[in-house]
Amino acid sequence: MEETRILLKNIGKINPVSSADYVAAGGYKGLKKAISNPEAIVDIMKDSGLRGRGGAGFPVGLKWSFTKGTPSDQKYIICNADEGEPGTNKDRILMSGDPHSLFEGMAIAGVAVGATKGFIYLRAEYPYLLPILNDAIKDAEAAGFIGKNILGSNLDFEIEIRSGAGAYICGDETALMESIEGKRGEPRYKPPFPGVSGLWGKPTIINNVETLCNVPQIIDKGAEWFRSIGTESCPGTKLFTLSGNINNPGVYEFPMGVNMRTLFKEVGGGCPGGKKLFAVQTGGASGAIINAEMLDMPMDIECCAKAGAVLGAGDLMFIDESINIIDVVENLIEFFVEESCGKCTPCREGNTRLLEFVHKFKDGTAREDDLERLIEIGSFMQVSSLCGLGQASPVPVLSAIKNFPDKFIVKSDERGQN
Amino acid sequence: MTENISNCCTDRTVLDKIAAVARNWKGRKDMLIEVLLQAQKLADNAITEDVAEVIAKEMSIPLSTVCNAVSFYAMFSTEKRGKYIIRMCKSAPCHVKGAEDVIKAFEKVLGISCGETTSDGLFTLETCECIGVCDRAPAVMINDEVYGPITPEEVINIITNYRQRREEA
Ligand SMILES: Cc1cc2nc3c(=O)[nH]c(=O)nc-3n(C[C@H](O)[C@H](O)[C@H](O)COP(=O)(O)O)c2cc1C
Ligand code: SF4
Numbered sequence: 175m176e177e178t179r180i181l182l183k184n185i186g187k188i189n190p191v192s193s194a195d196y197v198a199a200g201g202y203k204g205l206k207k208a209i210s211n212p213e214a215i216v217d218i219m220k221d222s223g224l225r226g227r228g229g230a231g232f233p234v235g236l237k238w239s240f241t242k243g244t245p246s247d248q249k250y251i252i253c254n255a256d257e258g259e260p261g262t263n264k265d266r267i268l269m270s271g272d273p274h275s276l277f278e279g280m281a282i283a284g285v286a287v288g289a290t291k292g293f294i295y296l297r298a299e300y301p302y303l304l305p306i307l308n309d310a311i312k313d314a315e316a317a318g319f320i321g322k323n324i325l326g327s328n329l330d331f332e333i334e335i336r337s338g339a340g341a342y343i344c345g346d347e348t349a350l351m352e353s354i355e356g357k358r359g360e361p362r363y364k365p366p367f368p369g370v371s372g373l374w375g376k377p378t379i380i381n382n383v384e385t386l387c388n389v390p391q392i393i394d395k396g397a398e399w400f401r402s403i404g405t406e407s408c409p410g411t412k413l414f415t416l417s418g419n420i421n422n423p424g425v426y427e428f429p430m431g432v433n434m435r436t437l438f439k440e441v442g443g444g445c446p447g448g449k450k451l452f453a454v455q456t457g458g459a460s461g462a463i464i465n466a467e468m469l470d471m472p473m474d475i476e477c478c479a480k481a482g483a484v485l486g487a488g489d490l491m492f493i494d495e496s497i498n499i500i501d502v503v504e505n506l507i508e509f510f511v512e513e514s515c516g517k518c519t520p521c522r523e524g525n526t527r528l529l530e531f532v533h534k535f536k537d538g539t540a541r542e543d544d545l546e547r548l549i550e551i552g553s554f555m556q557v558s559s560l561c562g563l564g565q566a567s568p569v570p571v572l573s574a575i576k577n578f579p580d581k582f583i584v585k586s587d588e589r590g591q592n
Numbered sequence: 593m594t595e596n597i598s599n600c601c602t603d604r605t606v607l608d609k610i611a612a613v614a615r616n617w618k619g620r621k622d623m624l625i626e627v628l629l630q631a632q633k634l635a636d637n638a639i640t641e642d643v644a645e646v647i648a649k650e651m652s653i654p655l656s657t658v659c660n661a662v663s664f665y666a667m668f669s670t671e672k673r674g675k676y677i678i679r680m681c682k683s684a685p686c687h688v689k690g691a692e693d694v695i696k697a698f699e700k701v702l703g704i705s706c707g708e709t710t711s712d713g714l715f716t717l718e719t720c721e722c723i724g725v726c727d728r729a730p731a732v733m734i735n736d737e738v739y740g741p742i743t744p745e746e747v748i749n750i751i752t753n754y755r756q757r758r759e760e761a
Pocket of ligand 2: 343361513514515516517518519521522559560561562563564565
């Protein structure tokens with residue numbers, strides 16, 4: 175099946191640093207339109223139905239309308255380029271191959287809501303992207319696309335890059351803002367929401383790289399064009415990162431709603447060595463693990479959720495029959511134990527407890543009440559953790575228990591004392 | 593491996609360089625992470641106490657703020673590390689592709705365990721979470737360079753290359 179390359183159309187085809195190349199490929203037309211009618215942008219974004227690509231799927235136009243509607247002397251646009259979810263590579267591809275589309279999306283957001291300053295929060299694991307982004311920013315400034323008086327208008331929009339320093343939690347929007355402010359990246363209590371009170375307490379839009387890269391073409395070609403791609407509830411394309419036991423790992427672009435089986439078989443080429451597919455983790459480390467029988471699934475937010483999977487940032491990690499699923503679950507919980515910021519008890523203590531239970535299943539000493547307690551603690555974490563990390567971290571183990579019940583064997587004849 | 597590395601006594605010229613970087617951002621707490629990243633590159637890949645003190649003083653921010661940030665972010669170390677930091681990804685996509693065997697190969701070739709530094713001060717071996725190159729799993733970063741997919745057998749060549757680089761330098 176052919177890819178639908180809308181976001182990836184310039185990748186590998188243009189010099190990523192050069193704004194002239196980007197313009198020759200149709201770039202910066204959206205920004206021109208936006209400047210000629212800033213008032214209309216938020217409505218176009220609402221009409222387009224674009225939803226955030228960073229994992230949560232929040233409607234972009236609605237998010238922007240909060241910031242637009244909050245008067246302030248200073249507003250900010252933040253691009254979330256933390257890409258910390260294990261199994262996600264798409265933002266790296268966009269930034270390394272087509273950074274101007276990101277700048278254009280950010281500048282359009284700025285023009286739409288009256289923000290003059292943008293930050294790209296880049297994870298420290300991508301140091302090699304820094305020279306590309308810095309050079310591209312310089313080029314865009316020299317050509318008048320960003321900086322002062324963009325495209326000869328009276329509008330300014332500056333872009334600055336800030337580095338992370340190796341903390342998964344800094345991908346959370348409020349933790350990220352704390353980090354830009356130079357603090358420990360611990361999530362804030364909400365409300366207030368960033369759209370109203372974000373970076374340094376100012377109204378702030380924060381969007382994922384892929385989300386922002388969608389914006390220029392939506393403004394240029396219109397909401398209707400965008401809605402003609404993908405599904406009713408999730409218009410547009412999605413970048414999917416295929417990883418794990420798969421012949422063709424990588425990042426691919428397809429309309430929302432593409433079938434997971436197509437991604438596995440036709441795009442991914444199946445498991446290496448003729449092995450059978452056993453499981454798929456959907457939506458990154460914090461996403462659900464499904465069994466191979468569930469493979470027929472249209473990939474959009476609603477369809478995935480209905481089937482007990484997670485679209486997330488579009489990650490699919492394939493697991494073949496040679497892999498021990500408990501071992502994978504253990505690896506995932508270890509990740510959350512390490513990355514929990516420790517601010518709230520359910521997540522800080524809960525992940526450690528989950529890991530203890532999983533160890534029991536691994537060494538075959540788990541009892542029936544261990545299974546019950548595991549599910550109880552996991553469910554409690556989902557409702558009582560402060561941020562998305564603690565809320566989602568039990569998902570892999572809980573889904574694995576549901577979809578691979580025979581792998582979580584308990585010694586049912588020896589009920590414990592506690 | 594290195595034992596008893598002193599946590600103070602960073603070279604005076606290095607401290608001066610770090611001071612010069614930090615001074616540019618006096619009162620700019622938001623630039624702390626950028627300054628720490630730069631400082632660490634200058635100072636044996638570590639933010640030791642004396643380095644933290646210089647940064648706090650030159651940026652006019654409390655030392656506790658600097659130490660708080662250092663302890664929070666995985667990229668910072670309070671102990672001196674090798675010239676080359678080997679960061680082997682242990683996240684799930686690399687894990688299911690055999691990352692553990694590659695880690696073992698690094699341990700064997702270098703003669704150290706994860707978290708340790710070779711006695712010549714050249715390599716520190718660490719594990720880390722996803723480095724965003726899952727299409728190249730199992731993958732490793734050595735300073736800013738990415739290698740992958742790598743097999744346990746290839747580890748020796750990679751290490752030999754870095755050793756030669758040092759000799760040429
Ligand atoms: C623990 C955690 C990690 C996250 N990591 C990322 C990330 O790496 N990149 C990202 O875009 N969003 C991440 N998010 C989601 C952000 O909080 C936020 O929803 C997103 O940046 C909004 O942009 P979008 O609406 O364009 O997706 C993370 C959330 C949580 C709770
Ligand atoms: S849920 Fe976890 S990561 Fe989020 S605030 Fe609580 S402890 Fe920190």
